[in-house]
Amino acid sequence: MNTPVPARVSLAEVTPPIALGPLDGRYRGAVASLVDHLSEAALNRERLHVEVEWLITLCNGADGVPGPVVPGAPRLTDDEVAYLRAIPASFGAEEIAELKAIERETVHDVKAVEYFVKRRIAAAPERLGATSLPAASELVHFACTSEDVNNLSYALMVAGAVRDVWLPAASALTEQVAGLAREHKAVPMLSRTHGQPATPTTLGKELAVLAHRLRRQVERVRGAEFLGKINGATGTYGAHVVAVPGVDWPAVSRAFVEGLGLVWNPLTTQIESHDWQAEVYADVARFNRILHNLCTDVWTYISLGFFTQIPVAGATGSSTMPHKVNPIRFENAEANLEMSCALLDTLSATLVTSRLQRDLTDSTTQRNIGPAFGHGLLAIDNVARGLKALAANAELMAKDLDENWEVLGEPVQSAMRAASVAGVPGMDNPYERLKELTRGRRVDAARMREFVAGLGLPDDVAARLAELTPAAYTGLAEQLVDEYLA
Template sequence: MNDHDNYQSPLASRYASREMRGLFSARHRALQWRRLWIALAEAEQELGLAISDEQLDELRRTADQIDFDAVAEHERRLRHDVMAHVHAWGDVAPSGRAILHLGATSCYVTDNGDLVILRDALELVRRQVVSVVRSLADFAKAHRAVPILGLTHYQPAQATTVGKRACLWIQDLLGDLEDIDHALGHLRFRGVKGTTGTQASFMELFGGDHAKVRALDERVTEKLGFERRFAVTGQTYPRKLDFRVCQVLSSIAQSAHKFASDLRLSAGRREMEEPFEQGQIGSSAMPWKRNPMRSERICALARFVMANLDNLAQTAAQQWFERTLDDSANRRLALPEMFLATDAILALYQNVAQGLVVHEAVVDARLREELPFLASEALMMEAVAAGGDRQDVHEALRLHARAASEAIHRGEPNPLVGRLRADPSFASVAGRIDELLDPKRFVGRAPEQVDEFLAEEVEPVLARFASIETVAAEIHV
């Protein structure tokens, strides 16, 4: 059957990048297992076991020769995936076959291999987050002083700036970068621990020499590029590590969902929107539609990632004693799919961040429509400063504002400014109302906050990752 006759995960076929798909591919996983078997054999030889250079050379020479059809045939017979790989490799490396997997349990390759993949996947995610931060920082700088109506409870509040709003999105991602660094810094290798974590098999191999068994654990850890390993394990590394790693993915999904939700709401107000390509169709039935497809997909995939975190919590909680196998099938689904979904989210986020569109005329019109209400206190203070009675001015403003709201609810333009100009209580400021309603008077320190945030918080992070190149994110569909 061809691919169209089989179910395929949309994450692999539609959304995730080639690089992330490659990290979780069957070939890459098998190659990590072979790296681990070679590292184990090398360290065992270095510590005195009877393993020849010829055996090691044969394993190194054939490490990339993976016959997946042979693996499948062995697994049908053996009903064991790891041993199927051992036998398939042994078929093409007969001298190395004798020392393959010596003293090891299946989790030596499966768990340690997963840890290598998780480490590399986290580093890829970090590169993607940095790229998004860089794009959003450019956007925030360019729009640092563009006034926009701020919303609380999705109701008009006070003015802010487009750049300041973007800084809120960036701040979430900076927290995610801290979480990634923490996760990578605390990621440990399972190491060489044996069947139930006691290293008993290796004690047999090395004649009860504790120092050599400890050295074996240390050397394999170093060969795979890890600085730390678990001091104690059962048969597996603690499944809470999966949860801790994927907490980071959930956090990124939350940040992206917040951004995409804000943009979807902005698109509905016609203030801001994601890039919309020349030939893109927004709706099959409504030709004028400009649906925020990318942002909606971000939210959809983010919901998937956030929901899956509970799955890993349940798996960690339900491990029995030294190990139970009900984690295996679950992790084969949850870990790759959470990473692939996060990868897709960040590709979309980067694509949108690089092409964000601000319709400044609409932004200005929306703000000016509400500004007479937002400026009420400032107008009152000016009228009082010109000699008016504070309580009389306040009451006049209250009545005019109420009448203006009723007019707006009837579908009429906001009449508040006209009513104030005609009211004797505001005669002293009538000629200055346009000046007093300049939107830039109401954004506070927002532009300066953008400058300070970018200089003090964002630029040091981007300088640290200056070697990460920002490229245009590819969106497949």
């Protein structure tokens, strides 16, 4: 007899709605700050902002552009300007729902924004009493194509996300790595090149390399340009000059775009070319890849025992092996950095190409800017948490160094070369002689010192090498951290 399978609850109909992806579900707490900048609601808020500021410019002018720009447009009072600017500022849950309802009718997102603004203008007399705002209603979206509004909105969104969210998080993490580098600048550690024992360094110096690399990318992103345009359906100001001839429309466009805090792009098709976006995303992706390198290195140091992880009270490392403290923060970060880079690379490659004067591939692509930054921000959060839970095991690193005296073959043969150039006899074939002594075999302290003593080096050189140990053979590592992570 078959037991009937009960019907499952439809998770798609559960309220409140269940997130489809992890960024809006499991990990929302780490990335919620991006919602203010890169969500659909944030896009519509910036669209409202652009529409309102364009209307104000057409009526009142802008820096270096006297108003009204359009003859007959009313000169707006301070109260009227404040009323208009309150439209995007007060854009919340009710307004989001209202705009969605309008869009269901228009089946066009930017047109819905235009109608939303016009509704507010029509309602202005109820709030302001006598007002000239209704007379300016037809200047909403004047001479604009949707892309005039969209390109500026995305530029403002990305600029805000980078400056207010990504840069503070990336900078803080970079300085956290730099702090660890300074803390451990004098802790000697055996290097591993190709996975094999190599010239000693310090733990701090190796972390400093990563901090220095991350800092450089942070500064590149900090200096990014965010471009915008407002020049009509094919970038010719065609509608502008027919409707209102005699106005220096490029000057108006430049003043408006720069007034938004963006860099003016004077020459475009219907779309702003998005090259600046590709540049920003490439730099952020490069930061991600360097951070990924940090994750794999730290993971390896943990596996070697050079770093120990401080257990979190109550946490479980493995469902079956209770002794384990897994480096989950760094593994989680690796995966999220790879997801972020995949999206950023796609954005960079897709956005710089548009068929002739316009196609809509960029519209869908740009809606994934949020997840691209979200996965990266989540990774930064994980790495920061992971680094806080690390402790350096200097004792184990010292033991590792003491078991690998063969790494002193490099300084010994280098000293022999220098002595040979200075005219000391018996210094022939230094590399080959050290290779014969050390390659593929372990050499202890006694054997290395015996070899050095028999070379016939000048007394001062022989004494210097006799005192040298793997732990002391770290060159200028400590000084490099001090000088270049100041």
